[in-house]
Amino acid sequence: MKIALIFPDQLSNKSYLFLNLESYDQIILFEPLDNFYEIPHHKQKIAFLISSLRHIKQEINHPNIKHEKIIKDHPGLIKFLNNQNEIEPITSIDTVQPSDHKILRDLLFFSQTNSIELNVHNDSKFIAKLEDFEYWSKDKKSLIQEFYYRWLRKKYNILMNDNEPAGGQWNFDKENRKSIKQLKDEIPKRNSLKTDKETFDVMVDVETSFPDAFGSLENFNWAVTRSDAKLKLKEFISSYLFNYGNFQDAMSKDSSLLFHSLISPYLNNGLLCPMEAIDLVELEYKNNQAPINAVEGFVRQILGWREFIRGIYWKYMPQYKTLNFFDTKTKLPEFYWNAETDMYCMHKAISDTKEYAYSHHIQRLMVTGNFALIAGLNPQKVCDWYLGVYIDAHEWVELPNTLGMALFADGGIVGSKPYAASGKYINRMSNFCKDCKYDVNTIIEDDSCPMNFMYWNFLISRENILRKNPRMSLIYNSLDKKDDLFKSKVQAKSKIFIKDIT
Ligand SMILES: Cc1cc2nc3c(=O)[nH]c(=O)nc-3n(C[C@H](O)[C@H](O)[C@H](O)COP(=O)(O)OP(=O)(O)OC[C@H]3O[C@@H](n4cnc5c(N)ncnc54)[C@H](O)[C@@H]3O)c2cc1C
Ligand code: SF4
Incomplete structure (x- = not known):
């Protein structure tokens, strides 16, 4: 049996799996990520990821979907795959590059031990491919985010006027450091989203499976569909982008969210596409609706930092996780x-x-x-x-x-x-x-x-x-x-x- 394995943070509709559903005998939607069980998680994080996956399930038109749901003591991905393999032998697994190295390693081990073909596809929730980072970083003594960012700006022609950066300089970081004490405008209130029945059911499952998890579901206001995630992006652009740059580094006791976009969860589970966010924000600059320090600051976070950080992770793992330069041992205070x-x-x-x-x-x-x-x-x-x-x-x-x-x-x-x-x-x-x-x-x-x-x-x-x-x-x-x-x-x-x- 040829299976496509989809994790809760692989919902990009441009993913190879979503575009080729008909080539698989079975689609597996796998909710119980191993790390939910290994380290304490916030209830909202689990609920958000699972509810998004369950909403996207409705988009998947396939006669054979196996939906593995979260439960209190899940045995883990590899035991699950072993069981599946016993029920009906698996010939190949297709998946998108997983979010952590351990899952990739486990899948490699499982497939090699059982002589199963494993196809790991490019993750389309990023702008660049891992090979781009490899190419750019090859032979460099030190890897500097700013230079990768400039390289990507040119490559994808973002905020460029021919070969020159828009606004006359690459980086407006120095104009993104106003203190909260300089804020004169009101911070607009965020719109609330309605919790639908699907999300409500997920919340019940989270409370049942992870009763002792961190935080509460009370203030859950996260989009769990592509359309609501897009609404949240538009809300950011219309109400917060203008001041985003100025107060990017500020902190306030009166506002926890300030002018930030709050779109990272959607970029990271695939509900939103990073280029879509960048294009809409760049358009605001071209239409003179937002200043360059806000627009460049936002683009730098997504095209620069987000892409760079991902390249670093895959280049230096698995050793990276064990590094402890100062050899510090103190435990986390309560x-x-x-x-x-x-x-x-x-x-x-x-x-x-x-x-x-x-x-x-x-x-x-x-x-x-x-x-x-x-x-x-x-x-x-x-x-x-x-x-x-x-x-x-x-x-x-x-x-x-x-x-x-x-x-x-x-x-x-x-x-x-x-x-x-x-x-x-x-x-x-x-x-x-x-x-x-x-x-x-x-x-x-x-x-x-x-x-x-x-x-x-x-x-x-x-x-x-x-x-x-x-x-x-x-x-x-x-x-x-x-x-x-x-x-x-x-x-x-x-x-x-x-x-x-x-
Ligand atoms: C200690 C630490 C841990 C962090 N852990 C995470 C994490 O688990 N997941 C995560 O997405 N971000 C993480 N970040 C980066 C950053 O803090 C968040 O991306 C950001 O706060 C998300 O909120 P926002 O969408 O409102 O961001 P905005 O300020 O509105 O920025 C826009 C977007 O830029 C991207 N971005 C900004 N900074 C970074 C960065 N340093 N690395 C990667 N992407 C970035 C995000 O996708 C974000 O949505 C961490 C930063 C620090 C210092
Ligand atoms: S500990 Fe108190 S005084 Fe010190 S930086 Fe934090 S808020 Fe300010």
């Missing part, structure tokens, strides 16, 4: 799960995560990620948390972002220096600190902001590794101006603080 901490910034980012299965990029990078970096949390534990709690998390994108960008645990493959920051950065970009029990303006007092003393402690404790990095020289110059008493106080305060929270 407040990553319950949000119970006096650090307002951490409390806010984690409560948003619990409520929406979402927090925006700067909260992920400069709050929860920064804390994990400067507190020396173990990268693999931190990665498991990010993979489980975010609606858009799949290993190909979560891992290079967390382990590489946020934790520098890859030693500089994704970024050229750690994104370590003190409370000063958080105070500049947000309105959090005035509601915090801690004092952001001091470092070694009794009530000093932990981000401050842990930041300095991070620099001191990693000095032998980081001082030689030329991009850290200014920072180490400021450390050189501190006296020994200061250094011993930040070290002592950090030690006590980390001991208390773990």
Whole structure:
């Protein structure tokens, strides 16, 4: 029997499998992803993925669909395939490049052991192919996202005027850093989507199969059909894109979502096509409806970062997952799960995560990620948390972002220096600190902001590794101006603080 195996994040209607359904004897829709059972997941993430798959099932016109649903203790993909093979021998499996390396490895093992043909097709929810990244990255000493982005802009003629970048420069990042304190406009309220019967049934299945999962389904407002995902993209373009660039790095206690697009879940499960989003946003620029810093900023995230991150994942796996550049071992503090901490910034980012299965990029990078970096949390534990709690998390994108960008645990493959920051950065970009029990303006007092003393402690404790990095020289110059008493106080305060929270 020739089977097509479809996972919940492989719903792109341009996928080889969707375009060739008639060539298979059976279509398998496989809901119970192994990682749902291996690490704690947010209920909304499971519900979103499963409901999207069940909605797309209606598009699949085939007489023989096997729908494997989530249950409380699923035996796993390989046991399932073994059973299927016993019921009716499988001759070939066609699937799209899976989202994580382990699934691909398991499928290879299963097919080789059972002499079954395995055909892994290109994943059409990306713009470039993996071979494009291979070609571009070949012979390069270091891989820099900005150059891959420029290469793709030229290749696909996006935001280009002949050979020149639109607006006269490639990157408007410097114009994307306004603090929330500079915001004068109201942030429009997001439209609510109705939960239909299919999604409601999925929610019941999620509660039954994963009763102890993280978060709740109460605020579920995610699109689960192609048409609703498109509506959400249009809502972003009409109400949020204009300010997207300016306040991309800002954080607010009054708005969790700010001007972000919230389309990552749909790009990552295939409900939306990345080029469709880019084309619509570019059109706004061409029609003078949106400024270049917003449009370029958005295009860079999707064409630059998203494509680059995926290339990194497949180039460096499976070793990448085990990297731990600073050899850190501290376990994840309990407040990553319950949000119970006096650090307002951490409390806010984690409560948003619990409520929406979402927090925006700067909260992920400069709050929860920064804390994990400067507190020396173990990268693999931190990665498991990010993979489980975010609606858009799949290993190909979560891992290079967390382990590489946020934790520098890859030693500089994704970024050229750690994104370590003190409370000063958080105070500049947000309105959090005035509601915090801690004092952001001091470092070694009794009530000093932990981000401050842990930041300095991070620099001191990693000095032998980081001082030689030329991009850290200014920072180490400021450390050189501190006296020994200061250094011993930040070290002592950090030690006590980390001991208390773990
Ligand atoms: C520690 C950490 C973990 C992350 N984990 C994930 C993850 O599991 N899944 C995920 O999709 N993104 C992840 N990101 C990247 C980014 O934070 C999210 O893509 C973004 O917050 C999604 O929200 P949005 O759609 O509103 O994004 P917007 O700000 O509106 O950006 C538009 C789109 O650009 C893409 N994008 C932006 N930044 C990145 C990036 N660094 N890598 C890949 N794509 C990007 C996304 O598809 C996003 O939808 C992570 C970032 C960090 C720092
Ligand atoms: S004072 Fe420090 S811990 Fe408190 S919100 Fe500001 S940065 Fe976060």
